[in-house]
Amino acid sequence: MPDLPPDPYLLPxxxxxxxxxxxxxxxxxxxxCPSCAASLDRGLISEWWSGxxxxxxxxxxxxxxxxxxxLFDKAIIEEPEH
Amino acid sequence: MLTVxxxxxxxxxxxxxxxxxxxxxxxxxxxxxxxxxxxxxxTVRLLGENWTLYKTPSxxxxxxxxxxxxxxxxxxxxxxxEDGIRCGYHGWKYDxxxxxxxxxxxxxxxxxxxxIKAKAGQAQTMGxxxxxxxxxxxxxxxxxxxxxxxxxxxxxxxxxxxCNWLQxxxxxxxxxxxxxxxxxxxxxxGQTQGFEAPKSFQKKxxxxxxxxxxxxxxxxxxxxxxxxxxxxxxxxxPLVFPYGMRVGGQWIDQMxxxxxxxxxxxxxxxxxxxxxxxxxxxxxxxxxVYDFEIYDEEGNFVTDYIEGQDAMAWVSQGxxxxxxxxHLGRSDQGVALLRKMFKEAMxxxxxxxxxxxxxxxxxxxxxxxxxxxxxxxxTAFTDQWINGGSMRYSxxxxxxLKLHRDAAxxxxxxxxxx
Numbered sequence: 001m002p003d004l005p006p007d008p009y010l011l012p013x014x015x016x017x018x019x020x021x022x023x024x025x026x027x028x029x030x031x032x033c034p035s036c037a038a039s040l041d042r043g044l045i046s047e048w049w050s051g052x053x054x055x056x057x058x059x060x061x062x063x064x065x066x067x068x069x070x071l072f073d074k075a076i077i078e079e080p081e082h
Numbered sequence: 083m084l085t086v087x088x089x090x091x092x093x094x095x096x097x098x099x100x101x102x103x104x105x106x107x108x109x110x111x112x113x114x115x116x117x118x119x120x121x122x123x124x125t126v127r128l129l130g131e132n133w134t135l136y137k138t139p140s141x142x143x144x145x146x147x148x149x150x151x152x153x154x155x156x157x158x159x160x161x162x163x164e165d166g167i168r169c170g171y172h173g174w175k176y177d178x179x180x181x182x183x184x185x186x187x188x189x190x191x192x193x194x195x196x197x198i199k200a201k202a203g204q205a206q207t208m209g210x211x212x213x214x215x216x217x218x219x220x221x222x223x224x225x226x227x228x229x230x231x232x233x234x235x236x237x238x239x240x241x242x243x244x245c246n247w248l249q250x251x252x253x254x255x256x257x258x259x260x261x262x263x264x265x266x267x268x269x270x271x272g273q274t275q276g277f278e279a280p281k282s283f284q285k286k287x288x289x290x291x292x293x294x295x296x297x298x299x300x301x302x303x304x305x306x307x308x309x310x311x312x313x314x315x316x317x318x319x320p321l322v323f324p325y326g327m328r329v330g331g332q333w334i335d336q337m338x339x340x341x342x343x344x345x346x347x348x349x350x351x352x353x354x355x356x357x358x359x360x361x362x363x364x365x366x367x368x369x370x371v372y373d374f375e376i377y378d379e380e381g382n383f384v385t386d387y388i389e390g391q392d393a394m395a396w397v398s399q400g401x402x403x404x405x406x407x408x409h410l411g412r413s414d415q416g417v418a419l420l421r422k423m424f425k426e427a428m429x430x431x432x433x434x435x436x437x438x439x440x441x442x443x444x445x446x447x448x449x450x451x452x453x454x455x456x457x458x459x460x461t462a463f464t465d466q467w468i469n470g471g472s473m474r475y476s477x478x479x480x481x482x483l484k485l486h487r488d489a490a491x492x493x494x495x496x497x498x499x500x
Contacts, residue, residue, distance in 0.1 A: 057418040
């Protein structure tokens, strides 16, 4: 695992069951707004999962852009019935 | 999943915190009118601070920081005047704005009192409750939501829950929990303990949606066997930002209120209005207030009713749920949306703007959208809700059941042309 960002970021205690997920959240969450490129330090990023995809609902405090940033292994297209 | 910092920012409600500053832009119910029948003052705790709420002889309410600025004694044990309250310890008197106006032992220095101003807010009554505002001026209007002002019979279930208010609010944008916690789990309890669980909560969710609107977020659902024309989707019901949820069905209309007492305690109220079409009732002077049970004698959660199940889910997460350890899924997008809304609102306050749901215009009533035909259950819903929810603890439960049954019979008779 790469080095974690420096303080003031905090992590749950290493013994916590999902400390690894929390560490990866800290490492992988978007750092800059996809719309205006401002730092997301003042924004809000909630991570959720869909299958193997990791999805970051992202809100930028600078331009107030809201959207999902998706980390995925492979692109999957669900075909509707036809 | 959030970072530690984001979780703290979203859950800390004290003065000077971003969420605390946001939450101080709203009015809160903090007591009932009957609380002042025997004593003119009481201590209330709101947003991490203790306050003295008092009622003057002519019926005006005031709220002031509990600790007297002189020697920090409690103003709750003070002397209530028509124009303010006086500390019982040394007689310092404060007006409704918290300004010290008298210091009996300091008469030789008349300017001292001018520099003493206690923290104070505004208070007024609505729907049998005393509401307070402890934020900055200009003071917004007290929103007169429909359930508080429409005619009907009211009962209010109350409990203080040992958890942060936000984890209760997140439940309001989590439609899927209904079919499991109040459906499958309730059915499991019924089968193992020998009672019949209500069926209308067991229907499977096919589709859910969340729409932001001026007072919060409207939640919609399509249940198995239903379509978009049904009330649950076409109308839905709202999370009322930042601490309420409006629910209802079959002329039982309810505001679920979550008052943030402090970071780890929430005053939870089920404020319910019963006003069935076709029904008749005598005017009610004050709401009936009752306690609903959270724990049994052995300290276990009481989960054989709907709101007890909810309380278990909220409180068992811990005082402040650790969102660095959670794993949200696709069905939790409403939760992520709500957090975004809070963060956006905090930013609005920092920018000097009003956050969502702050009302500045005078008004008589604010009607909130709320489905009438809940879960497609028809009139059976009233019995299921009253008997299977917190209202089972209401001292007027039997009267409520009769009110709704009689009204349903009257409607049926009218529809049949008899």
